[in-house]
Amino acid sequence: MSVSVEAKLTLDHVAIAVTSLEEACSLFELLSGETRTTPEVLEAHGVRVAFVGSIEFLEPLNPETPVGRFLSTRGPGLHHMAYRTGDITSEITRLKEEGFEPIDLVPRAGAKGHLVSFLHPSSTEDVLIELVQHLV
Secondary structure (H helix, E strand, O other): OOOOOOOOOEEEEEEEEOOOHHHHHHHHHHHHOOOEOOOEEEHHHOEEEEEEOOEEEEEEOOOOOHHHHHHHHHOOEEEEEEEEOOOHHHHHHHHHHOOOOEOOOOOEEOHHHOEEEEEOHHHOOOOOEEEEEOOO
16 A cells, blocks of 8 residues: 555544543543533434544444444444545545545545544554544
């Protein structure tokens, strides 16, 4: 796999899977001095999410969701890293051509109304990578 020199993605946020959104946000508000965003439910992803600064907290809606299964096998912790792009569709195509394995060939709605797409961990050193395009 070769990496194109003109490609540059910016780290947008890191996401942590948690059992309690309230407890995690309270802890990181105390730690960072930043205020959490209003929690939102993302039914399509099976999670409730809130951000404290550049950290996204993911609480599963039930144990059978992807984040619920993640918590049952790995426990709370780093879930994914997200990189910002100005053109997510082109970025998916470029990364696929570079040898990465997209989970989502078509971007979908994510938190804060952004478009998101994920790369399979098998092509990214076992780290789930999210691509994010801010629409606002």
